[in-house]
Amino acid sequence: MDEVQIRLRVNGLERRGRVEPRLTLADFLREHCHLTGTHLGCEHGVCGACTVLLDGAAVRACLVLAVQAEGREVTTIEGLGTPENLSPVQVAFQENHGLQCGFCTPGFVVSVTALLRDNPDPTDEEIRAGLSGNICRCTGYQGIFKAVRAAAGNTP
Amino acid sequence: MKASRFAYHAPSTLAEALALLAEHGDSAKVLAGGQSLIPMLAMRLAVFDHLVDLGRIPELAGIDHQGDTVRIGAATTHTAVESSVDLARTVPLLARAAPLIGHFQIRNRGTVGGAIAHADPAAEFPAVALALDAQLETVSPRGARTIPAEKFFLGTWSTALADDEILTAVNFPAWRGRTGHAVEELARRHGDFAIAGAVVAVELDGDDRVRRCGIGLLGLGSTPERATAAEQAVTGTAAGEIDPVEVGRAAMSTLQSVPADLHGSADYRRRVGAAMVTRAWQRALREAHDG
Numbered sequence: 291m292d293e294v295q296i297r298l299r300v301n302g303l304e305r306r307g308r309v310e311p312r313l314t315l316a317d318f319l320r321e322h323c324h325l326t327g328t329h330l331g332c333e334h335g336v337c338g339a340c341t342v343l344l345d346g347a348a349v350r351a352c353l354v355l356a357v358q359a360e361g362r363e364v365t366t367i368e369g370l371g372t373p374e375n376l377s378p379v380q381v382a383f384q385e386n387h388g389l390q391c392g393f394c395t396p397g398f399v400v401s402v403t404a405l406l407r408d409n410p411d412p413t414d415e416e417i418r419a420g421l422s423g424n425i426c427r428c429t430g431y432q433g434i435f436k437a438v439r440a441a442a443g444n445t446p
Numbered sequence: 447m448k449a450s451r452f453a454y455h456a457p458s459t460l461a462e463a464l465a466l467l468a469e470h471g472d473s474a475k476v477l478a479g480g481q482s483l484i485p486m487l488a489m490r491l492a493v494f495d496h497l498v499d500l501g502r503i504p505e506l507a508g509i510d511h512q513g514d515t516v517r518i519g520a521a522t523t524h525t526a527v528e529s530s531v532d533l534a535r536t537v538p539l540l541a542r543a544a545p546l547i548g549h550f551q552i553r554n555r556g557t558v559g560g561a562i563a564h565a566d567p568a569a570e571f572p573a574v575a576l577a578l579d580a581q582l583e584t585v586s587p588r589g590a591r592t593i594p595a596e597k598f599f600l601g602t603w604s605t606a607l608a609d610d611e612i613l614t615a616v617n618f619p620a621w622r623g624r625t626g627h628a629v630e631e632l633a634r635r636h637g638d639f640a641i642a643g644a645v646v647a648v649e650l651d652g653d654d655r656v657r658r659c660g661i662g663l664l665g666l667g668s669t670p671e672r673a674t675a676a677e678q679a680v681t682g683t684a685a686g687e688i689d690p691v692e693v694g695r696a697a698m699s700t701l702q703s704v705p706a707d708l709h710g711s712a713d714y715r716r717r718v719g720a721a722m723v724t725r726a727w728q729r730a731l732r733e734a735h736d737g
C-alpha cells in the first residue's frame with residue numbers, strides 16, 4: 291500500500307507528488323496542488339463538478355486516480371482563464387446568466403470548452419446532449435444553454 | 447466517498463499484467479477506464495488489495511477490420527467507437543449504441559472491454575455483443591481462449607471470466623447485404639442507464655423475407671438478454687406480414703427475471719421493453735428495405 295511518486299503537468303507546470311494510489315486526481319489537484327477550482331459534488335461520476343481536461347479530453351477527475359495521470363497533461367478551470375482574462379466560455383456564462391451559486395460552474399466551463407473545441411457549430415440537440423453530464427441545482431439550465439449558444443457564436 | 451487502500455500496478459505488456467494477476471489472485475482486480483470500478487471502490491461496494499491498470503498496454507487498444515470480422519481491442523474507448531467511420535458502416539449497432547452510454551466525459555475514459563466485463567444488465571454493449579454473436583478473446587495464465595457472448599454473461603456484474611483472466615478483444619461480425627440496425631431505449635435523462643431498451647439487426651433476402659435477425663435486450667433481466675423466440679418467429683417470414691407489435695410481445699414472452707426498482711416495476715419494464723423492440727424492429731426493417 292506504498293505511496294507512489296508521480297509527475298504530471300498541470301496547467302503547463304510540472305507537478306510532483308507522493309500519493310497513495312487510492313487518491314483521486316480531483317483530490318490531488320485540490321489537496322496537493324491547491325487548485326480548488328475543481329469541485330467535488332458526488333465523488334462517483336454523476337454530477338460533473340470535477341471535470342478537467344486530461345491530455346485534452348474532458349474527464350471526471352473523481353473517476354481518475356492520480357497515479358493514472360502520471361506523465362500526462364491536465365488542464366483545470368484555473369488553466370482556462372483568469373479573473374482579469376476570462377476565457378470566451380467564461381465570458382459567455384457571465385453574460386448569459388449561466389451561473390448562480392457557481393458550484394457547478396468550473397465543471398460546466400471545462401466541459402463546454404472541450405465540447406466547442408471538438409464541435410464549434412453544434413445543433414441545439416448536440417448542446418443539450420453535451421451538457422447532460424453536468425448537474426446544476428440553481429440555474430434551470432436555460433442560461434447555461436444560452437451561454438453555450440453565445441460562445442459558439444451562434445444565436446438561435 | 448473514499449476507496450480503501452490498495453497497491454497500484456501499471457504493467458506495459460499483457461504478459462506482465464498476467465504475471466501480476468497470477469501472483470495476487472483474487473485480491474487483485476483489473477482496472478480499465480475506471481468508470482464503473484472507481485465508483486464501486488469509492489462507495490466500498492468493492493475492495494481489492496491490488497489494482498492492475500491496463501491503461502498503459504498499447505496492444506489492447508484499437509479497431510481492426512479484416513474480412514467480415516471487426517476486432518475491437520478491450521481498451522478501446524467508447525469515444526473511439528463512437529467516432530469510428532469504419533464501425534458506423536460495419537457494425538452500426540455499436541456506433542449507434544455508443545452515444546447513449548453515459549456522457550461524453552465518461553465515454554472518453556470508459557472502454558469496450560470494461561463495459562462488457564462489468565456486465566451491467568442495462569448496459570448497451572453487452573446487449574449488442576449478444577445480439578450479434580460476438581466472440582470474446584481472453585487470456586489467462588492457463589492460455590488464451592475464445593468465449594461466445596451467449597456463454598459470457600452469467601448474472602448481474604458476473605461473467606465467465608476467471609479472476610486472473612483478461613478480456614483482450616471482442617470480435618463482431620460485419621453484416622453485409624440488405625441489412626438494417628437500430629437501438630432504442632428509454633432512460634429518464636440522456637446518459638442515464640436505460641430503464642429498458644432493445645438493439646435489433648435484421649437482414650432481408652431478395653424477396654423481402656427475413657434472412658436473419660438479432661435482437662438484444664437491456665434492462666430486462668439479471669443479464670443482457672437475447673430475444674430468441676422473437677428472432678425465430680420472424681426469420682424466414684415475409685417482412686410485410688410481420689406485425690411489429692407482435693415482435694415486441696414475443697421478445698418479452700420468455701423473460702424470466704425482469705428487475706423492479708425505484709425506476710419502474712417489472713410490469714412497467716415489460717411494457718417499455720416491448721415498445722422499444724417494436725420501435726427498433728420498425729426502424730431496422732425500414733433501413734434494410736430502403737438501404
Ligand SMILES: Cc1cc2nc3c(=O)[nH]c(=O)nc-3n(C[C@H](O)[C@H](O)[C@H](O)COP(=O)(O)OP(=O)(O)OC[C@H]3O[C@@H](n4cnc5c(N)ncnc54)[C@H](O)[C@@H]3O)c2cc1C
Nearest residue numbers: 335478479480481482483548556557559560561563569613
Ligand atoms: C455517470 C455514469 C453513467 C454511465 N452510464 C452508462 C450507460 O448508460 N451505459 C453503459 O453501458 N455504461 C454506463 N456507464 C459505465 C461505463 O460505460 C463504464 O465505462 C463501463 O461500464 C466500464 O468500463 P471501464 O473501462 O470504465 O471499466 P472499469 O470501470 O475499469 O472496470 C469495470 C469492471 O470490468 C473489469 N474489467 C475491465 N476491463 C477488463 C478486461 N479487459 N478484462 C477483464 N476485466 C476487465 C474490471 O476489473 C471491473 O470489474 C456509466 C458510468 C457512469 C459513471
Ligand code: FES
Nearest residue numbers: 331332333338352
Ligand atoms: S464529483 Fe466527480 S462527477 Fe461528481
Ligand code: FES
Nearest residue numbers: 390392426427428
Ligand atoms: S450555479 Fe449553483 S449549482 Fe449550478
